[in-house]
Amino acid sequence: MEVLADGERIAMGGPRQRVVLAMLLLAPNRIVSIDRLTEAVWNGNPPATSRTQLAICVAGLRKVFQAAGCPDDVIVTMPPGYMLNTGQHTVDAVEFAESVNTAQLLVHHRRSAEAAEHLRTALALWRGGVLDDVSSAVIQHEASALDKQRLTAYEEYATLQLGLGRHREVVTELSTLVQDQPLWEHARAALMVAHYRSGRRSDALRVFREAREVFSTELGLEPSRELQDLHTAILQESPDLLSAPVRAGRVWAEAAEALLPPVPSSFVGRTAELAALDRLLDVRSAGSGPGSGPTVGLVVGRPGVGKTALVTHWANRVANSFPDGQLYADVAENPDPEAVLEQFLGALGVDAAEAPDRFADRVALFQRATASRQILVVLDGVGSPAQIKSLVPAGRGSCLVLTSRRMHAMHTQVRLRVDALPSAAAVSLLEQLIDENRVGADRAAARQVAELCGGEPVALRAAAARLVTKSHWRLGHLIQRLRDERHRLDELSHGQPGMRAVLESGYRSLTPEAASMYRHLGLLSAAELDARAAAALLATSVDRAESLLEELVDAALLEADAQGADGVFRYRVPTLLALHARERLENEESLGRRDEARQRLRVHHDCVAAPAGRP
CATH class of the missing domain: 1.10.10.10 (Winged helix-like DNA-binding domain superfamily/Winged helix DNA-binding domain)
Structure with a gap:
């Protein structure tokens, strides 16, 4: 440096x-x-x-x-x-990236000679190892990401030179690149063609044999169809090999980076949560041995609590640590893994017309494309591990971050539960969304708004949307409207997404019996209950009631509170969820069934209270 x-x-x-x-x-x-x-x-x-x-x-x-x-x-x-x-x-690293970006545009417009010149200029900026005179494990890991960008640029440069007929000049560079990155198939393909065009057919075949051995050992896979077809063409001495263009490597960070959503316009707090996610980088830096998979983080929380905003903010903040691309998919919105995989392969430079027909072959292609790369993959709204099995990158330098409403049983390095914002952070969010002076003029009222919103970011944004569109309202007027529990969700369902829509999506994912339990939580006069009270609500056994309550906990529609001295677990119903449960109850259960459940609950409370009232 x-x-x-x-x-x-x-x-x-x-x-x-x-x-x-x-x-x-x-x-x-x-x-x-x-x-x-x-x-x-x-x-x-x-x-x-x-x-x-x-x-x-x-x-x-x-x-x-x-x-x-x-x-x-x-x-x-x-x-x-x-x-x-x-x-x-x-900054020379910035100049390098700009030159590489220019080269990419020139390649797109088929101006190969100019693109090669820009890449030559970019590569000339390198004067040795990246920051190898600075002693820090964190920096050396970040430096390795920069070095990977250099190797990617070398791969593209050599491929372009090969296409320009300069095959003898690039054999040495490509050989070094393949030695450094043995799983980079485009570099191997280019080296095989370079050897063949230089009259070294046996060397070209040797490069393929080495590829088969490396891929079998490291990934348990055969080389890609591209390499196998090239191997066959060399064996048959196809005349096309002397003139056909070599497809350039197109796994560039810029292509995949476009899939990452932009940084949320307003984001507050979450310092501890961001630090927890940063541990993924530390675990990745430590490494986990050859052949191991990516570092995995799981972020869970109830609907509307801000999981997506947190992960999107973090992903944009650490994007430079993943120079080979950042991929994102909302798998709740688009649950079809085949469609998501097609999107990912496209971002990684695979033309849809060139992708294999069979889904299993496309999965294998994605594994090969990510095997030696540092990719960040964010999958938002995961329903189950099986849903995203085909979307997991292969490289141990990669990172997979999942958001879900459920704490899935799967191997992860970081598990993080996101809760509502504390009062101070909630007020800060209102300041960002509305007007700092407007909130600052009555901070006590702002705290009340935050409390009535339960500290839920989606609810806070909806409340802010009401105040922005109703500039003549004071915070106190909104508070009066929010205090009406029968219409609070109406007030908090403005904007996209509204609080009711978010809760509704979670409710619709429940099994029928768990959905019935959720609805009956709307009968509670207090925010807490145990399995015995829940059993009274549904006229079922205590064991069955506890199983249904735990299903609601798993779906982030109920909170496990504490285990009492009597060994019985208590559960807590957040206010907005209780209001939504009451709405569902009134819309889906008859008045008679509601009265029956209410009477059973009353009898249960009387039986629990009776021993304490005896002399």
Whole structure:
């Protein structure tokens, strides 16, 4: 790492300052959290004074830049950390990415010679190992991602040169690339063609034999149809091999990155949850051995609690850690794995016309395409592990993050349950969505709105939408409307999605018996119950009632509260869920059945209370 001002190298201080600067350089114009900087500087073992020492490091770097003649702050403080503001300055990694992007556009317009020149310019920026003079496990992992981008660019450059008839010049480069990345099939195909066109047919066949051995050992798979067809063509000495174009490798981060939803326009809090997700990067950095799968995180929570916003915010924040692409699919909205897989393969550069016909073959192609790459895959709204089995990337450098309403029994490195926002964060969200002055003028009222919304982000957004469209309303007027429990969900069902629609989607996923239990929760006068009370509601056994309550917990439509001294579990019904349950009860159960259930519950409470009232 070096910093130049007017061509002169600047001394950037001691090892800690160099680590801090390297972390900021790896994420230009993006916030790097203090927690992430702490992990990089002290490798997971920070002192109690780490925050103070980081502030001293940043202050020292600012002095260096100022002394070098930078009029503005190169490093700016932006909670929860710091950001390197590139401004008019240049970062060679950014220039590299821009040149590669330009080359990609030129390839798309069939201007191969110009594209190859841009890639040559991009590759000329590399002067050695990435940040190999900076001692930090976190940085070395991030640096490996940059090096993977370099190798991808080399693959494309060599393929373009081959298409331009410069096959002898690229044999050495392609051989090195295949040695570094033995599972990259496009590089192997290009090397086989380069050998063949250079009169080395035996070497071309040897490259295929090595591919078969590597793929069998590492993945338990045969090489792709592309390599097998090329092998057959070489055996048959097909004349097409001397003139047919070689399809360029098209697994570029930019193609897949478009699938990731944009950063949520308003996002607050969730510091602990983001830190928990950051552990996925740490686990991935540690590695888990050859042949192992991706790092997996599971984020669960009830409808409307903000799982998607959390994961989308985190995924955009760490996107640069996955240079080979970021893939996203809402599998609740589109539950067909074949359609999602087609979308993913398209993002990875596989033309639909070139994809295999059989679904199993397309799954194998996806496994090969991700085997040696660092891909982030986000699957939103997972119903069951079986639903997404064909969408799991193969590479151990990849990461799979799932959101679900259920805590599935599956192997994960991070499991995270998302709850409602605390009061302060909920008020902050209202400030972002409405108007800081409008909320600040009556913070007590804003806290009441947050409480009536249960701290649920979807409900808070709906409440904010009401206030934005009704600029003449005061917060107090909305509070009066929200206090009417019979119409609260009406008030909170504005915008997309509304709170009622979110709860309805969860309710419709229940089995008929569990749905009946959910509806009858609307009869409760208190927010808590146990299996005995639930049994009275449905006139069933205590064991069966507990099973149904646990099904509701699994569906995130009920919360397991605590186990009492009597060994009986208590369950809690969040307010908005209770209101929705009451609506469903009134719409789907007759008045007579409701009265019968209400009477059974009354008798149960009388029996429980009777012993305590005896002398």
